Amino acid sequence: MNWSHLLVQFTPELAVLVTAVWVILSDLFLSRHPSGLWRQCFLGLAAATIGAAFLYQVPTPGVELPAIITRVLLVSPLTSSLKFVVLLLSTLAVVFSYRSFEETERHAGEYYSLILFSVLGGLLCISSQDLVLFFISFELLSLPLYMLCGFRRYNSASAEAGLKYFVNGALSSALMLYGISWIYGSLGSTHLPTLAANYAVVPSPPSGFLVGCLLVLSGLGFKVAVAPFHTWAPDVYSGAPPAVSTFLASAPKVTIVGFILRLFWQSLDGTGQFFNLPVDWVFLFTVLAAGSMFVGNLSALPQQDVRKIFAYSGIAQIGYIFLGLAACNNPHPQQSFSAVLFYTTVYGISNLGAWAVLAVLARGQERFDLDSLRGLHQRNPALAACLALCLMSLAGVPPLSGFMGKFYLFRAIYESGLPFLVVLGILNSVISLFYYFKVLKAAYFVEAEDGGTSFLQAPSAGPALPMVQQLAFQLCLWSNVVLGLWPAVIGEVERVASTITQGS
Amino acid sequence: MDGNYGYIALFLLGGAGFVGFNFSLASFVTRLVQSHRPSRTKGLAYECGEPPSGEAWVQYNVRYYLYAMLFVIFDVEAAYMIPWAAEFRKLLAELGTLVVVEMAGFLAILLLALCYAWRKGALEWT
Amino acid sequence: MSEAIAFYVLSGLVLASAWSVVRNENLFHAGLSLILCFVGVAGIYVNLDAPFLGAMQVLIYAGAIAVLLLFGFMLTHDLMNAKQERNQHAAGIFAAVLMALVLIGTIAGAQWYGSSGQPVKFGVESLARRYMQQDLVSFEVVALLLLASLMGAVVIARKEEGSRD
Numbered sequence: 092m093n094w095s096h097l098l099v100q101f102t103p104e105l106a107v108l109v110t111a112v113w114v115i116l117s118d119l120f121l122s123r124h125p126s127g128l129w130r131q132c133f134l135g136l137a138a139a140t141i142g143a144a145f146l147y148q149v150p151t152p153g154v155e156l157p158a159i160i161t162r163v164l165l166v167s168p169l170t171s172s173l174k175f176v177v178l179l180l181s182t183l184a185v186v187f188s189y190r191s192f193e194e195t196e197r198h199a200g201e202y203y204s205l206i207l208f209s210v211l212g213g214l215l216c217i218s219s220q221d222l223v224l225f226f227i228s229f230e231l232l233s234l235p236l237y238m239l240c241g242f243r244r245y246n247s248a249s250a251e252a253g254l255k256y257f258v259n260g261a262l263s264s265a266l267m268l269y270g271i272s273w274i275y276g277s278l279g280s281t282h283l284p285t286l287a288a289n290y291a292v293v294p295s296p297p298s299g300f301l302v303g304c305l306l307v308l309s310g311l312g313f314k315v316a317v318a319p320f321h322t323w324a325p326d327v328y329s330g331a332p333p334a335v336s337t338f339l340a341s342a343p344k345v346t347i348v349g350f351i352l353r354l355f356w357q358s359l360d361g362t363g364q365f366f367n368l369p370v371d372w373v374f375l376f377t378v379l380a381a382g383s384m385f386v387g388n389l390s391a392l393p394q395q396d397v398r399k400i401f402a403y404s405g406i407a408q409i410g411y412i413f414l415g416l417a418a419c420n421n422p423h424p425q426q427s428f429s430a431v432l433f434y435t436t437v438y439g440i441s442n443l444g445a446w447a448v449l450a451v452l453a454r455g456q457e458r459f460d461l462d463s464l465r466g467l468h469q470r471n472p473a474l475a476a477c478l479a480l481c482l483m484s485l486a487g488v489p490p491l492s493g494f495m496g497k498f499y500l501f502r503a504i505y506e507s508g509l510p511f512l513v514v515l516g517i518l519n520s521v522i523s524l525f526y527y528f529k530v531l532k533a534a535y536f537v538e539a540e541d542g543g544t545s546f547l548q549a550p551s552a553g554p555a556l557p558m559v560q561q562l563a564f565q566l567c568l569w570s571n572v573v574l575g576l577w578p579a580v581i582g583e584v585e586r587v588a589s590t591i592t593q594g595s
Numbered sequence: 596m597d598g599n600y601g602y603i604a605l606f607l608l609g610g611a612g613f614v615g616f617n618f619s620l621a622s623f624v625t626r627l628v629q630s631h632r633p634s635r636t637k638g639l640a641y642e643c644g645e646p647p648s649g650e651a652w653v654q655y656n657v658r659y660y661l662y663a664m665l666f667v668i669f670d671v672e673a674a675y676m677i678p679w680a681a682e683f684r685k686l687l688a689e690l691g692t693l694v695v696v697e698m699a700g701f702l703a704i705l706l707l708a709l710c711y712a713w714r715k716g717a718l719e720w721t
Numbered sequence: 722m723s724e725a726i727a728f729y730v731l732s733g734l735v736l737a738s739a740w741s742v743v744r745n746e747n748l749f750h751a752g753l754s755l756i757l758c759f760v761g762v763a764g765i766y767v768n769l770d771a772p773f774l775g776a777m778q779v780l781i782y783a784g785a786i787a788v789l790l791l792f793g794f795m796l797t798h799d800l801m802n803a804k805q806e807r808n809q810h811a812a813g814i815f816a817a818v819l820m821a822l823v824l825i826g827t828i829a830g831a832q833w834y835g836s837s838g839q840p841v842k843f844g845v846e847s848l849a850r851r852y853m854q855q856d857l858v859s860f861e862v863v864a865l866l867l868l869a870s871l872m873g874a875v876v877i878a879r880k881e882e883g884s885r886d
Contacts, residue, residue: 108865115707115872119714163858201876208869215862224859231866238873253877279834282855289834299831302824600767601723655795657878663792664874667785668867674777675863678849685846686853694853697860704864708871717875 097156100166102142103174104214110135111207118200125199129189132203133559136185136210140178147171162282163221168590169357170218172432172583173349177217180341180439181210186563187447188334202242205235206338213346217353222271222281225350229267232346233260233314236339240331252330259323263313270306273299283358290359301370307354315347317413318382321406325390328402333453336398337446340405341439348412348435352428356419357591376417377512384410384519391526397459400526401445404485407523408438411500414512418504429588430503433581434496437484437574441493444481444567448474451556467534473561475534477568484571486527487520495575661717672705727768735761752791759783773845 098105114131122128147168156166185206212231219225237260241253275281277299278289290300309320316324328336387407394400415431418424449459451474452467468475484493497520501513556564574580640646679686679698686694712718738761741754759782766775852860 112707115711119711159854159857162855198876201872205869205872208865211865212862215858221855221859223856224862227859227862227866231862231869234866234873235869238876241877244877276833277831293832293834295832297832297834298827299833302827600772604727653795655792657796660789660792660796661874661878663785663789664878665871667781667789668871668874670781670785671867672864674781675852675860678773678845679852681845682849686849690853697853697857700861701864704861704868708868711868712871712875715875 094157097160100146100156101164102146103139103178104211106135106139106142107178107207107211107214110139111204111211114200114204114207118204126189128199128203129185132207133182133185133189135207136178136182140175140182143171143175143178147175163224164215164218165220165353166218167357168587169349169353172587173217173345174214176436176439177213177342177345177349178210180345180443181206181213181338183440183443183447183563183567184334184338184341186559187337187443187450189557189560198242202239205239209233209235209239209338210342213342216346217349219350220283220358222274222283225354226264226268226271229314230264232343233264236260236335236343239335240327240339242335243332248330249332250330252327255323255330256327259313263310263320265310266306266313267310270303270308270310273303273306275303277303283354287358304355304359305370308351311347311351312379315344315409316383316406317379317409318386318406319379321383321386324406325399325402328405329396329398329459333398333446333450333459336401337443337450340401340446341443344405344409345435345439348431351416352419352431352591356424356428372420373417373509376413376420377509380410380413380417380512381515382410383407383413384515388519388522388526391523394526395460397449397461397464397530400530401442401449404523404526405442407519408442408485410519411497411516412438414504414516415500417512418507418509421507424507424592425585425589427503427507428591429581429585430496430499432588433574433584434500436584437492437496437571440567440570440574441481441484444477444564444571445485447564447567448478448481451560461530461533462537464530464533465537469538473564473568477564478534479531480568480571482527482531486524490576491571492573492575493571495581499581658720665712665717668708669705675701724768728765731761731764731768734758735765748794749791752787752794755790756783756787759787771843773848 110132113135114128117131118128146166185203188202188206209232212228212233212235215228216225216232219228237253237257240256241250243249244253271281274286277297278286278293280286280289290296313320313323328340331339383406387403387405387410391400391403391407394403412431412435415427415434418427419431421427452463453459467478480491484491487494487497497516501516504512504516676698679694683694735758738754738758742751742758745751745754759778763775763778763783766772766778
């Protein structure tokens with residue numbers, strides 16, 4: 092057994108784990124100074140991100156890893172790239188949560204170690220090959236998030252967010268666990284390759300398997316807030332501390348979308364049998380997608396609270412991703428895979444950037460209505476530019492990466508023979524322009540009131556951001572331009588997508 | 596199902612039957628011999644007892660909750676350790692030191708949890 | 722035969738107590754019914770030849786979780802006089818009936834994998850073996866999950882002086 096190679100292969104996970112333990116220990120025994128803990132958390136996550144990038148670059152060495160581990164944890168181009176994206180987003184979210192709200196002074200150790208646990212759960216989710224491991228790491232991903240949402244427990248909105256998210260999350264976990272038990276009963280295993288193999292030999296598709304898959308899908312749908320399961324999202328996103336929403340809106344969603352691809356397309360459909368189940372999967376995913384696009388976009392229109400606008404926009408964006416998943420149900424899904432992966436990545440970074448502006452601005456103030464953004468471009472041009480580019484990218488303004496993402500997505504959908512869905516998607520993009528530009532108008536075209544209550548007058552919201560945060564804002568800002576126009580990026584995404592159905 | 600559990604079911608039935616029989620017998624006999632004349636004086640607290648004030652429903656202190664939570668966590672831990680302990684020799688002969696290392700990792704993490712609760716003062720009743 | 726009788730008796734107990742959990746106006750009584758429900762499920766585990774699982778069900782659910790739940794009720798101020806503001810019985814009944822129909826229909830026509838009529842021996846030993854081999858990673862992740870939930874419990878439930886937001 093090559094345990095040392097194993098350590099190399101799972102550097103990101105181990106780095107996150109060690110950092111989490113170290114943050115707890117140093118919070119308990121060394122220093123309780125929040126900025127010290129923040130630095131440890133940030134450095135650990137950055138190291139894990141760099142490790143993930145290297146592992147993605149360097150192909151897997153041809154050595155035998157201990158079977159006991161590789162049986163449940165998969166290492167493939169898809170998992171490595173997803174891990175890199177998730178770690179990058181989490182690192183950025185941690186950067187933006189520096190000094191973001193007062194409670195970190197009191198519970199900084201818990202705050203950072205819970206985020207690290209959540210990231211670790213996400214990483215394990217991405218590579219899990221066994222539904223039992225998936226469920227437990229999914230819980231490790233979600234449980235800290237419930238607590239982080241309710242972190243300001245003396246604030247009733249935050250407590251409500253935590254409780255709401257917890258109750259809905261518990262329901263989704265229960266649905267998923269019940270679905271897993273159906274899958275186990277129908278095919279006699281929880282190990283994904285074994286499941287696929289068993290599925291290939293059973294005489295007729297077991298109906299229990301179908302029920303199990305639908306239950307698991309609805310559990311996952313709760314987590315990404317896709318249409319019939321989205322009701323918790325606006326309250327949770329607007330009630331949670333903005334720094335937590337920044338994390339919540341990016342990394343976990345990329346994780347779950349990645350796992351949906353892995354579960355349904357890479358593992359279960361590895362033999363090309365899965366989508367023969369007696370359900371119209373295209374129709375199912377289309378209903379979910381169209382529902383979330385319309386609900387998200389139409390509900391965002393009348394909102395005045397910027398956080399609610401972002402929350403509904405998140406629901407709508409998940410709808411586009413599910414539209415892409417609907418297009419994956421054909422014999423040659425590579426193009427749709429790469430479109431979904433690219434769009435998910437772009438969405439993650441743009442959404443994170445938009446939330447991060449709120450998280451940084453919100454320090455010390457509690458106003459989040461559109462008026463509170465007034466005159467942002469005069470006060471802090473860098474933040475305003477980041478907000479503007481991220482929102483325009485989410486809206487799909489050419490030539491930003493969001494536009495390229497939508498372009499690839501709609502092209503893939505069109506070429507899988509679903510032109511009707513393209514019309515739906517474009518219609519929704521047009522609707523979404525209204526509310527994205529409403530936010531932009533507040534930030535750019537309305538002058539700040541003199542001596543008004545704008546929270547930009549809070550001392551901490553000036554240009555005196557820490558260096559790391561300024562760099563992170565620049566990264567979010569430029570990624571909106573670069574990701575779409577740099578051909579190497581889409582080439583890499585296509586390469587990753589082409590490995591999805593080749594089996595592990 | 597092993598036959599032994601039948602005895603448990605019998606015990607349960609016997610216990611429930613014993614209680615139910617005696618209870619109904621007692622209430623039946625009481626009803627035969629009692630005279631039913633309630634009055635306000637009879638309903639008061641007996642002799643030196645204090646008349647109750649307020650409701651029976653009081654808000655408990657949140658400390659109890661924290662203790663219950665700690666109890667649950669270490670209770671769940673037990674569920675994972677019992678099978679390991681029960682089959683330790685067999686597994687050790689079969690799998691070698693992996694068995695020990697794995698449980699050491701599990702316990703180390705839970706030791707960290709205990710350490711955390713202790714340093715944060717969750718174990719103190721103040 | 723005795724197993725079938727035990728199964729129906731226990732299922733009746735579980736269903737009746739679950740109904741009482743859902744329909745009882747008094748929350749505390751609903752919590753007590755939940756304990757009965759957990760005990761019934763433990764009985765079903767024992768009936769299915771998984772006594773360890775049954776013991777754990779009693780220890781963790783009927784013991785620990787139920788205590789936590791009842792503490793939760795007692796911690797909450799004025800819970801007994803709380804009134805439900807929105808009545809969603811119709812929607813709830815509709816969803817429950819729909820779900821029940823789908824599940825019963827599926828169970829009636831389901832083919833289970835490798836069911837040969839022989840009960841699967843699943844004792845403590847096979848559980849320990851799974852922990853140490855197949856589910857090795859899950860085993861360690863469970864410990865992390867417990868650690869995270871402990872930290873969350875301390876953050877959420879601890880009383881702090883002078884912290885008003």
